[in-house]
Amino acid sequence: LGTDHVDLFQTHIWDKDTDLDELVEAMADIVRAGKALYVGVTTMPGWTLAKCRAAASARDLPAFISMQCEYNPAHRECERELLPYCSHDEVALIPFSPIARGFLAADRRDPGQQTARTKSDDYTQKYYYREGDHAVREAVAAVAADIGKTPAQVALAWTLARPGIAAPIFGATSIEHVDEAVAALDIALAAEQIDCIDRAYEPRPLNASGH
Known part of the structure; x- marks a missing residue:
């Protein structure tokens, strides 16, 4: 990276077999060694994040200050516990897949709208092809058509507008994707447009992907 x-x-994906106290100590070592200014986590359940932050506080160690979790109009399971906790404790939220791994950008059932990722990413096929997910995609597309923006921009704007969101992480494969995402910063969805998207959402069962 060319930096010290x-x-x-x-962290990346949470490993349930890793001792939480050991995780807190190991990440604190990275800060104490001067390799990072702050540490955060990805996809941890709310209770594990709370336990880690409490352990760090009790031992005067650097606490996790950010949470990277999957969050978009079609995947909102983190709203159950994780987001309220992060908001209460002022932990920065860095959502990944704000466009649902490209699912919300177009109707991927149409062969003409498929991409290399569509054909190879079994995660998307497994978690984003429910009828309710397509209902959200259609609502996002309808809002986009109404305001003259792309569905990807509307999905980003929806995610950015949620309380506590710091910076969504999206996958860009071209300069145009970056320009399009930057332009989404200027989109302010009306309450009725947000409601249109929200009403289409179908919660996943507790044992499904999410937090």
Whole structure:
């Protein structure tokens, strides 16, 4: 990376077999060694994040200050516990897949709208092809058509507008994707447009993907 430290160093997918106290200590070592200014986590359940932050506080160690979780109009399971906790404790929320891995950008059932990722990403096929997910996609597309924007921009704007969101992470494969995402910063969805998207959402069961 050409640098001696990074501002924020985060874990990736939570490993339920890793001791939480050991995780807190190991991440604190990274800060104490000067390799990172702050540490955060990704996809941890709310109770584990709370336990880790409490352990860090009790031992005067650097606490996790950010949570990277899957969040978009069609995947909102983190609203159950994780987001309220992060908001209460002022933990920065960095949602990934704000466009649902491209699912919300177009109707991927149409062969003409499929991409290399559509054909190879079994995660998207497994978690984003319910009838309710397509209902959300259609609502996002309707709002986009109404305001003259792309569905990807509307999905980003919806995610950005949620309380506590710091910076969504999206996957860009072209300069145009970046320009399109930057332009989404200027989109302010009306209450009725947000309601249109929200009403289409179908919660996943507790044992499904999410937090």
